[in-house]
Amino acid sequence: MNTDSRSLPRWIDIGLIPVINIALALIVSGLIITVIGEDPLVAVTVMVKGALGYQEGIGYTLYYATNFIFTGLAVAVAFHAGLFNIGGEGQAYMGGLGVGLVMLGFDAALPIALLLPLGLLASAIFGAAWAAVPAYLQAYRGSHIVITTIMFNFIAAALMVYLMVNVLIQPGQMSPQSREFSMSGHLPFMHEALAWIGIPFARSPLNVSIVWALLCCLGLGAYIWRTRWGYELRAVGHNERAAVYAGVNPRRVIVVTMCISGGLAGFVGLNEVMGVHHRLLLDFTAGYGFTGIAVSLMGRNHPIGVVLASLLFGVLYQGGAELAFEVPAITREMVVTIQGLVILFSGALAYMTAPWVERVYHAVKPRRAPAASEA
Amino acid sequence: MKSVSTLLASAILLTVSTAVSAADLKPAVVFDMGGKFDKSFNQGVNDGVMKFNKETGLKYREFEITNPTQREQAIRKMAQRGSDIILGVGFAQSSAIEKVAKEFPNTKFAIIDGYVVAPNVQSLLFKEHEGSFLVGMLAAMASKSGKVGFIGGMDIPLIRRFACGYEKGAKHVSSKIGVIQNMTGTTPAAWSDPGRGAELTRGQFDQGVDVVYAAAGYTGVGVYQAAKDAGKLAIGVDSNQNYLHPGTMLTSMLKRVDVAAYTTFMEAKNGTWKAGIKVFGLKEGGIDWALDEHNQDLISGDMKAKIEAAKSAIIAGEIKVHDYMSDKSCK
Known part of the structure; x- marks a missing residue:
């Protein structure tokens, strides 16, 4: 079925079919919402308006999208080397720990201009280090990376609980969280940054790390398709043995790629710890690492696709929260159902509609574009 | 037949009482990640606010959070929508309550299991x-x-x-x-x-x-x-x-988080609500052990x-x- 869609022009393949898939998901969701006695049109309106209809909502949508871009890119880069990184959750957790430690250590002594690059570096190094161990085990000991990265998620969670409860907890507090960083340890919020240049924007957790997320997209795209290392990475992903024949050392590529992947996931910690909460706390990753897998698959492992899929997931998260808030009959479980349907139709069943679209397309189009189906 | 008519009567009563008192108090509750049907902590709070709703006919807003960032978002949103008293469930909501309470000094806040010092926050602690x-x-x-x-x-x-x-x-x-x-x-x-x-x-x-x-x-x-x-x-x-x-x-x-939730809403309704710490221990009846017909043979x-x-x-x-x-x- 994959080959079928190839005979379609690109705008249908990457533009129209996803729209049809989302529409199908919304129709099925609408049926379920009707069954529980609510108006599906109202629900969809609330969801879309809540995510994109006003500044605060947009801010939250983009804030979620920032996390998904980082974890989506992390999964995508590993995927190009034929690796399945399920450990985004743990790598993000560790990245946050790295940022948090730097901030707790230096927030009184250094200005933001120094803390920002330090935090950036710390989150990348901690995330990369957490990915490096499974990568080494895969490359040199043959332990499957899917298994080891999943296990490392649990080790990260256990380590964080230990550190937060016993070492980093703010004394006298019931809640296992560190003290708040001083102002120089806060990434500027987007509404603050925009206010400096005279643009008013409602307050939201959106902060400047989204700029970094977009830079990472550009950088990763250039790395994968425009550098020698990227070529080696793709060569290993396509055929490891052929890559060896071409003089590539797959073991090195696996370790380097996983470090990049882990570093990218670690930036979630930058967004959450330095950008939003301004303190170390438990569970700030909230499943973003796992969602990154769906984001990457939906974005076809391409940086631009990842950005678009991240936006979609951002809309689903923020719109879903809004929906649960505005319509009491729609619980958060219901919201998860709707999110699941969208993922099912636009991810797992991405090519389900392609043959039908193709049939319609060729019934309408052949007179004007006869050569289109030859390839 | 009889039960139908009593049901109808109580329904009418309920709507009447809602219509009469709807203007005076708009309470809200933000549940934590466990969700209001966890058969335990959050559900206890849910029982308490439902009892409040049943007795007073006052409607309340509610939200169940799914990630840490939503705590602040939900609490602020409740305040923006003009809720008079906002109840946060669980210590994890302390820092969010602390932040939002500063922004909305005229709104009442309460937090279960958390300790927040502010002139408009009631901390409900259990022993x-x-x-x-x-x-x-x-x-x-x-x-x-x-x-x-x-x-x-x-x-x-x-x-x-x-x-x-x-x-x-x-x-x-x-x-x-x-x-x-x-x-x-x-x-x-x-x-x-x-x-x-x-x-x-x-x-x-x-x-x-x-x-x-x-x-x-x-x-x-x-x-x-x-x-x-x-x-x-x-x-x-x-x-x-x-x-x-x-x-x-x-x-x-x-x-008895249900008692704590019910009481803080009731106090807000009756105008006796005060900020500060309220401790629930054995003495206050907020903590106890259960003896009923299901376990009396074991004790x-x-x-x-x-x-x-x-x-x-x-x-x-x-x-x-x-x-x-x-x-x-x-x-």
Whole structure:
């Protein structure tokens, strides 16, 4: 079925079919919402308006999208080397720990201009280090990376609980969280940054790390398709043995790629710890690492696709929260159902509609574009 | 026929009372990650606010959060929508309440299990160690093997406070008693993992434990089931869970979050609400142990007398139950 869609022009393949898939998901969701006695049109309106209809909502949508871009890119880069990184959750957790430690250590002594690059570096190094161990085990000991990265998620969670409860907890507090960083340890919020240049924007957790997320997209795209290392990475992903024949050392590529992947996931910690909460706390990753897998698959492992899929997931998260808030009959479980349907139709069943679209397309189009189906 | 007409009458009454008083108070509650149907902590709060709704006819807004960032978002949104009193459920919401309370000085806030100092915040704190002490005594008295078990959700200070009170209570009965502790996990999934709860419980039974106390949210359901299957005893937590398995549920440690939630809304309605700390212990009736028709056969007259005596002694201050939070240790 994959080959079928190839005979379609690109705008249908990457533009129209996803729209049809989302529409199908919304129709099925609408049926379920009707069954529980609510108006599906109202629900969809609330969801879309809540995510994109006003500044605060947009801010939250983009804030979620920032996390998904980082974890989506992390999964995508590993995927190009034929690796399945399920450990985004743990790598993000560790990245946050790295940022948090730097901030707790230096927030009184250094200005933001120094803390920002330090935090950036710390989150990348901690995330990369957490990915490096499974990568080494895969490359040199043959332990499957899917298994080891999943296990490392649990080790990260256990380590964080230990550190937060016993070492980093703010004394006298019931809640296992560190003290708040001083102002120089806060990434500027987007509404603050925009206010400096005279643009008013409602307050939201959106902060400047989204700029970094977009830079990472550009950088990763250039790395994968425009550098020698990227070529080696793709060569290993396509055929490891052929890559060896071409003089590539797959073991090195696996370790380097996983470090990049882990570093990218670690930036979630930058967004959450330095950008939003301004303190170390438990569970700030909230499943973003796992969602990154769906984001990457939906974005076809391409940086631009990842950005678009991240936006979609951002809309689903923020719109879903809004929906649960505005319509009491729609619980958060219901919201998860709707999110699941969208993922099912636009991810797992991405090519389900392609043959039908193709049939319609060729019934309408052949007179004007006869050569289109030859390839 | 009769029941239909009474139903109709009460429905009319309800709408009338809603119409009359809808203008005066708009309460709101923000549940935490466990969700309002966790059969335990959040559900207790849900029972309390539902009781408030039933008695006063006042509607309330509610939200169940799914990630940490939503705490602040939901609380701020409630305030923006003009809620008069906003109840945060669980210590994790403390910093969010603290932040939003500053932005909305004219809105009332309340937090269960959290401690926030602000002129418009009421902190509702519980002395879980006192109740855990009592059920620890019961466990030690009911145990034939001389070993009792504790299953916690996550290894966080709040749960250590439960565990510490329980251990002290058991040791109060006999210094020779052995207490085995296990935590379910390190992620929030630990609060809703009955399968793992059951597995840990069986592990403790294999080590000779014959009474087990769970402070692990929905995970406890698996603990109680495992106890029933093995014919051993279990102790419930937060809500009265005795009814789940009559005959093997020794008792439940009651943490009346429902009373706390109901009272803070009621006070706001009646104009008697005050900011500050409200502590719920044995003395205030906010903490207790459960004795009802489901477990009365398991509790002998002697046990009951001893527990009631200990309860009065704690209230009178003759027995001081060590609070884990006071020095972060359980020595």
